[in-house]
Amino acid sequence: MQNLGSAREGARQWWMQRMTAVALIPLTLWLAASLLRHVADDYATLIAWLRTPLAAVLMVLLLMALCYHMALGLKVIIEDYVHLDRLQIAALTLIDLLSVALAVVGIFASLRVALSA
Amino acid sequence: MPRALRPLSPDLQIYRPQLTSVMSITHRATGVALSAGALLLVWWLASAAAGPDAYARLHALLATDLGLTAMLVWTFALFYHLCNGIRHLFWDAGRGFGLRTIYASGWTVFGTSIALTAIAWILSSKV
Amino acid sequence: MPAATSPRPALDWLKHLLEETVTLIRSSEQQPRVTLLRRFPVPRNFALPGNARIQHGRTWRAPPGAKRVKRFEIYRYDPDSGENPRIDTFEVDVGSCGPMVLDVLIKIKSEIDSTLTFRRSCREGICGSCAMNIDGSNWLACTRTIAGTAEPSTIYPLNHLPIIKDLVPDLTHLYAQYALIEPWLKTRGPVPERERLQSPAEADRLNGKDGKGPAACILCFCCTAGCPSHWWNGQRFLGPAALLQAWRWLADTRDEAAGERLDALEDPFRLYRCHTILNCTRTCPKGLNPGQAIGAIKQKIAQRRS
Incomplete structure (x- = not known):
């Protein structure tokens, strides 16, 4: 059980999970309220909203916090339940890569809408 | 007898579901559901960036029964994970560990997330 | 029905309704009034070797x-x-x-x-x-x-x-996990000439004002055996009983090895596999609060990082 001893870490992941959680409280509330307001918009009105500086900035912040929080959470789940070493490493790597990709695609889309002429 | 040959006593198969464990596994399940929701959010943004046709196609997909059901599940998942996440943050700050508080806050989270889901859907249908 | 003399009848009625429909557990010995599920909906021998x-x-x-x-x-x-x-x-x-x-x-x-x-x-x-x-x-x-x-x-x-x-x-593994947190007083300074004294308030941190502090643990392992995180990762996660005792020594004002104890605990599995499910606090037959103790250890680690 002593196995390889204490990793002397884990606090950082724990802390970042909480930090991103705190950031996501106002950001998800903003997203939920905005989606409610814009759910029936036509395309042009929606784009006009997404182009406002506030919406663009908050959307980028949301995507960053969300994808970070999501990666940390999903990785804990894999560590909990998947105990085949190779499968676990593959799954953890995949989550990291896909989360970054998701954040980049989302941020790029937001910025394209916000910044295109 | 070597320890490895001894049978393992049952755990999940027989342990009584309690508010503590049920809310914890629900937090996890809603987290996974919201990861799929994050995928949709990015898809939605990408379709908005791609132009009116792509956006209209996604909107049509979401307007189907399946799409609406998924949106309902996501709405609840979002509010549950949000409310229970706040409950977790209180614990992380060292507060709310009394058993009575654990139960009171737990039921409050369930009630609040159901209420918020209902409010969100009533508001969105009125728009 | 609530008394008609109450200044807030609507609130009383709501409280009454909630108490009838919702089981508010106040202490670990309390059993739920209504049982929706006696066990989780999985096959009886699910995943058993x-x-x-x-x-x-x-x-x-x-x-x-x-x-x-x-x-x-x-x-x-x-x-x-x-x-x-x-x-x-x-x-x-x-x-x-x-x-x-x-x-x-x-x-x-x-x-x-x-x-x-x-x-x-x-x-x-x-x-x-x-x-x-x-x-x-x-x-x-x-x-x-x-x-x-x-x-x-x-x-x-x-x-x-x-x-x-x-x-x-067979509790061998659980005792080994208890031994791993080194449940004894560790000091660095010179040995004093008489016993190491504590104020009543300092002793309360261990015994609890209500007698339900971490030192009241009887090591029955009800909590560790009821912790889902310990089921899935018990080889590496120390579990609530050992961590409650880890806190018992961290909270002891006579102990001088807090830093070294926290070093040994700060690990993604040993400590942080606790996801605050709180089955431990729900089940403790002595009414102790392992969940709170683990939270306190995490706070101590966060404290020394900032």
Whole structure:
């Protein structure tokens, strides 16, 4: 059980999970309220909203916090339940890569809408 | 007898579901559901960036029964994970560990997330 | 209905309604009023290794003339038989039995089946020997009343442990995890000429003002055996019982090894596999709060990083 001893870490992941959680409280509330307001918009009105500086900035912040929080959470789940070493490493790597990709695609889309002429 | 040959006593198969464990596994399940929701959010943004046709196609997909059901599940998942996440943050700050508080806050989270889901859907249908 | 003289009848009515429909657990000994699910909806032998799959056992009928018959479904495992574990049903005349679940087990052993095997010693909730899973949650057989059990009542050994015989689990690994947190006073300074004194407030951190501090733990392992995170990662996660004791030494003002203790704990598995499920606090038969203690350790680690 002593196995390889204490990793002397884990606090950082724990802390970042909480930090991103705190950031996501106002950001998800903003997203939920905005989606409610814009759910029936036509395309042009929606784009006009997404182009406002506030919406663009908050959307980028949301995507960053969300994808970070999501990666940390999903990785804990894999560590909990998947105990085949190779499968676990593959799954953890995949989550990291896909989360970054998701954040980049989302941020790029937001910025394209916000910044295109 | 070597320890490895001894049978393992049952755990999940027989342990009584309690508010503590049920809310914890629900937090996890809603987290996974919201990861799929994050995928949709990015898809939605990408379709908005791609132009009116792509956006209209996604909107049509979401307007189907399946799409609406998924949106309902996501709405609840979002509010549950949000409310229970706040409950977790209180614990992380060292507060709310009394058993009575654990139960009171737990039921409050369930009630609040159901209420918020209902409010969100009533508001969105009125728009 | 609430009294008509109440200044806020609507609020009282709402409170009344909530109390009737929602079980608000105030202490770990309290049983829920309504049971929606006795167990999680998974197959009975879900994910159990081949030699741990539970089979149907025999039924021991109540003797003729028994006055108050109650059924107990008890996990049996005989290492000498080479057979898998099984569930035996015992019909016990609780009219001629002491009031506690432990009394039932002793009655079965002395009158019905002398091979039934379980640990017991003090019969008053202080030795922690008779910890077992009663009606789905962990408790001491000597402090759970027969009247407080379900019909039929189910009795299993503590969860997710190698079983030596019947209700006797092998606790070697859990004791090793307890030893890992080094449960003794560690000091650096010169040995004082007399005992190391504490103020009453400092002692309260260990004993608790209500006697329910971390030092009141009897190491029955009800909490660790009831922790899902320990089920899945028990080889690496220390579990609530050992971590409650880790906190007991961190909270001790006489101990001078806090930094070294935190070093040993700060690990993604040893400490941070605790996801604050809080089955531990829910089940502790002494009413202690392992969940809170683990939270305090995490706070201490966050503190020294900032």
